[in-house]
């Protein structure tokens with residue numbers, strides 16, 4: 504009996520062991536034939552039709568080209584912050600990971616095999632152009648439901664820049680309209696594509712998963728899909744392919760922009776990259792590009808300033824002030840606020856409490872002289888954990904979040920500050936600021952210090968050191984609060 508009992512336990516354990524390994528495979532199966540560029544899930548219908556660099560499209564589509572130039576999509580591959588992080592990732596876990604990154608940051612470079620890791624040396628204008636015209640307008644389909652996570656992830660789109668016909672190679676560009684006679688000017692054929700009028704076009708790249716474990720590190724698309732804007736048919740394009748005023752109106756009224764309102768700005772929150780690129784334009788003496796980047800910088804700052812609002816409310820107990828509540832509201836972001844690189848980006852509350860005479864009684868969330876935030880700062884972010892649930896920052900190490908504290912679209916988070924006994928009588932002046940920057944000063948320095956050979960921060964960007972990262976005040980609030988009810 505005991506012997507049998509032991510056997511049964513052993514057999515059970517063996518079953519469990521097998522179950523666990525097989526189970527993991529079942530959850531995230533990778534179809535290597537479907538995804539030849541794994542860990543990127545981008546696909547290419549290879550033919551003699553080549554990708555076309557944006558400068559060629561510019562000849563016939565000057566307005567779209569001008570709007571896209573200087574955009575984050577245009578900078579996605581050359582971005583020194585990206586190049587620095589890519590170099591660190593390759594050093595840490597080997598070369599395989601670079602395909603994953605490049606499948607989104609330079610998809611054409613990956614499928615043609617031209618981009619082979621960090622660095623810009625010897626690359627064609629098409630590879631350097633990042634998320635360019637002929638990436639989006641060659642997308643002929645997506646494989647969102649066949650991916651290992653059965654969700655859009657890591658570039659799960661199909662690129663078909665053209666086809667071979669009996670008459671030779673034909674380039675096909677897909678867009679929102681039913682083509683009219685002469686569409687493409689003899690250079691390309693046109694195809695009406697409903698995909699370009701859906702958020703699925705953006706989803707492949709705006710869902711970033713861990714390169715092996717398929718953990719969603721960035722979930723902009725799913726946050727949007729599970730929120731109120733998707734319910735009312737307001738797409739990524741409706742906020743990010745329009746000017747600032749149209750974006751605000753769309754977000755407030757849930758009414759779609761007019762057909763003629765769409766532009767190729769792809770403007771979000773990352774003003775720092777425009778600031779760096781402006782330095783490069785200044786170095787190379789390109790006044791027009793400087794003006795373009797100044798405008799995009801301002802547009803990103805305005806977008807951040809329009810995204811959130813603060814409310815301040817005293818809380819009394821037995822007639823005396825106990826706490827002050829600060830409600831932080833996501834007013835106009837179509838996804839969580841902030842949404843991506845949430846373990847790096849910093850959006851935090853800075854609070855100052857003064858007495859009636861202006862004497863400071865309490866502060867929280869102020870930056871010290873080295874540009875760091877105090878431990879107890881209320882920050883809306885996520886914290887990464889490795890497979891042993893230890894705190895980590897690098898995206899190739901993060902396989903779960905131990906904290907994920909961002910604000911859903913049209914939602915809010917409440918923060919309570921203890922305020923009992925700060926003064927005996929009279930009023931407090933309570934002021935709060937919601938502040939934003941791209942990263943902690945040290946992290947920015949680490950990433951920029953890692954740029955690969957051939958990216959020269961001083962020669963190209965005019966940087967001898969990493970400047971103090973600019974901070975944007977997204978929302979302000981102030982209230983006079985009586986300490987007695």
Ligand code: HEC
Pocket residue numbers: 582584585586588589590592600601603604605606607608656657658707708709710711712771773776842843844898899941
């Ligand atoms: C699924 C597509 C996708 C993959 C794969 C991907 N990225 Fe990105 N990456 C993005 C998007 C989208 C953003 C923009 C997010 C934002 O700015 O809020 C981004 C932003 C970044 C940034 C911030 C740039 C800046 O200027 O602040 C860095 C750094 C970066 N990625 C590095 C990497 C590295 C390294 C890898 C591979 C390990 C990688 N990415 C893989 C889509 C991707």
Ligand code: HEC
Pocket residue numbers: 557560561564567568569571572576634635636637638639640678679699700704740744762765767
């Ligand atoms: C990130 C994806 C993306 C990139 C990059 C991109 N486009 Fe588009 N483009 C779109 C989408 C989406 C639309 C449809 C917008 C709408 O609803 O009208 C569009 C529309 C167009 C149209 C139809 C007219 C119009 O402006 O709405 C043309 C022409 C066009 N794009 C050309 C270009 C050119 C040229 C470039 C490069 C300089 C470019 N696109 C880069 C996504 C992209």
Ligand code: HEC
Pocket residue numbers: 555556557559560561562563564636637640676677678679680681682685686687688689690691693694695696
């Ligand atoms: C020789 C001129 C010429 C070149 C070069 C050219 N196009 Fe076009 N394209 C046109 C014309 C003409 C139309 C139809 C009118 C319009 O939308 O401007 C058009 C239409 C489009 C449309 C709208 C299609 C639709 O059905 O909604 C897209 C998208 C587009 N082009 C993308 C591109 C991209 C991307 C490139 C570069 C790879 C490019 N074009 C290069 C002439 C050109």
Ligand code: HEC
Pocket residue numbers: 575576578579580582585606607608610634638639704705706707708709739740743744769770771772773774776803
């Ligand atoms: C081929 C991949 C790809 C596609 C498709 C794509 N994006 Fe992006 N997008 C990126 C990458 C990569 C970045 C970040 C580049 C960087 O920071 O270096 C980015 C950045 C952005 C940003 C700027 C974020 C910031 O922090 O300011 C916005 C806004 C954006 N994308 C919107 C869109 C929209 C809207 C669509 C669909 C019409 C779209 N993207 C389609 C790859 C893509």
Ligand code: HEC
Pocket residue numbers: 702705706709723724725727728732737738739740741742743753754771772773806807809810835836837838839840841842843844848
């Ligand atoms: C209702 C308007 C709205 C819609 C819809 C919307 N966004 Fe945004 N988006 C914003 C605002 C406002 C910001 C700036 C605040 C922020 O950082 O979230 C932003 C920021 C971003 C950023 C960079 C900011 C960050 O937090 O890192 C990316 C990337 C982005 N959006 C992509 C997308 C994509 C992809 C979609 C569709 C799946 C989308 N957005 C839908 C309004 C919108």
